[in-house]
Amino acid sequence: MNNRRIPKYILLKNELLSWFESGKLKAGQQVPSENEIAEQFGLSRQTVRQTFSELEKEGWLERIQGKGTFARFPGRRECELVKTIGIMTTYISDYIFPHIVRGAEAELRSRGYRLLLSSTDNNKEKEMESLKLMTSQPLSGLIIEPTKSAEGNPNLGYYLELQEKGIPYLMINEKYRELECPLLRVDDELGGYKAADHLLANGHTRIAGFFKRDDLQGVNRLKGFLAAHKARGVAVAPKRVVTYTTEQKNDLPYQQALQLLSGAVEERPTAFVCYNDELAVSLMEAALQHGLRVPEDVSFVGFDDSMLASASGTKLTTLTHPKTAMGRDAASQLIAMIEEGVAPGDTLYEPELVERDSVVNLNVNV
Amino acid sequence: MNNRRIPKYILLKNELLSWFESGKLKAGQQVPSENEIAEQFGLSRQTVRQTFSELEKEGWLERIQGKGTFARFPGRRECELVKTIGIMTTYISDYIFPHIVRGAEAELRSRGYRLLLSSTDNNKEKEMESLKLMTSQPLSGLIIEPTKSAEGNPNLGYYLELQEKGIPYLMINEKYRELECPLLRVDDELGGYKAADHLLANGHTRIAGFFKRDDLQGVNRLKGFLAAHKARGVAVAPKRVVTYTTEQKNDLPYQQALQLLSGAVEERPTAFVCYNDELAVSLMEAALQHGLRVPEDVSFVGFDDSMLASASGTKLTTLTHPKTAMGRDAASQLIAMIEEGVAPGDTLYEPELVERDSVVNLNVNV
DNA sequence: TCATACAACTTGTACGTACAACTATAGTGG
């Protein structure tokens, strides 16, 4: 026989493992005593002990002196024991992400979870790398900020793998259309609308809009920007709408802004809606360099209400971003998904306009 | 005897473990055979086998049939498999930490490690909590930014536990005096010196210094600040040196600055050296509110060369902080400690003065 | 010289006994 070469204690082990699989042994249930098993299988108690000892170390059994041996399901236990959640974000150090991470971290720590952090640098290969690394070891759940979400179709396979492994995940800021999962995001379209509308209400008609086009946030903000113009019956000059990609962000918008400002005075934009505060600060710099005053000559509206908005020379009028709250909510929703198995619906945050000093009211001047 | 109650195989186990600790057993070395040990200790071979079996499962020994039993260091092996490194920092979202984390994350990802992030909020209970959480599961190494380092004596026990578990760690920014480990830090004393010296060289003599006193960075910067005065033979008026704690940071310095600026003109400080850029921006705000111009009436020097320094209205003269590089170096040094077992020496970064627009030269005006 | 066989060693498997330590329960005594 082939079996002759396989040690008896291994055979017994496999037999017991099959009991688990078939449901013959359920968690918490008492296993027959060593002597019973020994008699039943015609083995010595010592041999049974060897089997039990291995199964105990592997987490299948729990032996209690004087009481007996009990079954437990290691798989389940491990998942609950893991308590490690991953966050995959595009940029770690960019101004609003630290706040999101901080909110999530605080919530997770208070709930006894560890936080794994990974950045994709808005690069799909790095996103794949990060996903692989994250899932290379047990993971309870994942918070994802999609990479270049406007371009769609990412590393779908890996996300499907997450579902197979039963690792719950949710997305923040934006969602890959192909994937079904909870989403927490700011109503960017409304934000773009509010930004433009605020300027239009203050008498601005030549408003430049600078938006990122490789993430959906930028696309949506632009959408709202256009909608506000339409609602007010103001035409948008195509040349005043500038879109750019992540790679171009340090250069192209600045140059384009300078070019717009260099035009004839009656053509020059009187206000800028900027994709975010960082860009707004940079374009304000461009305006100042060009000899224009802010807000007297040019007004600015930013996005995200970051530190930059209140630290800059002229305090920036901007739209709020929930930041810390969003991180906290994402974490607590994910924990609910893990511990209770419930999938929450999407969460939409409404951005609020924070009026500071970077917008002038043209109506008053007239 | 008390020993009577402790099982022999446990006693033997402890004996063998002490062999590892004392260096009597080195990695790869062959251990005496089961029979030899049995004879030597007057035990049966079965008892020795039980001990060996446990030590093998725990990774201390490797048994090869027909060949013998060999020593190996489990800590190393396990850590290499785990490939998860923790970072414990005081504030996640504060302006320079995201850059440190980012540098570490990039390095770790490229080397195939996962990054666990935890924040202590500069609070020792949270530090303890974080340490517990971090080490609740296998960990390859730890990067620590000490909490309130100037106050000393933290959760020493937990750190010693790290050493016992063979988890290598290093500290950034500052080190707990009681612990022996590699340290990466900026030469803050030199930074404080350079800041004050720059102002003194520009003819300032009434220089206010605002420093945090509950972390060593602040203490060291103050030390350098005083040293520069001494070197130039300029007395420091005690009332112009303000120290504060983390809890007071949002209020006390601002009030103190206003008070100093409200004094008689000939007593008013002509310059401020600020603990960091964040404070500098805040105090610049105070000066502006008080009707003073920056830098014409009051000069400012910050620390850390953060985004705030170049985004603020008057671009801030400040001292560099390696930030991203420090994170990257910390990560790569830690990986070397894990994979090669070598402990690097301390790393000291020299801060450089970045001259921008917030300091006026009084010598020229005279 | 080379291949083979063998001996001497290692750890692995398998059984056995005996008793200790612990748990739960049933029964006993106050």
Place this chain on the structure above:
DNA sequence: CCACTATAGTTGTACGTACAAGTTGTATGA
């Protein structure tokens, strides 16, 4: 009724034997 005890059953410790299986070096033979 409660506290205590005895007891049966469990796993834990400790020793013992015997042989299997794998490794290594040595002696033997062609």
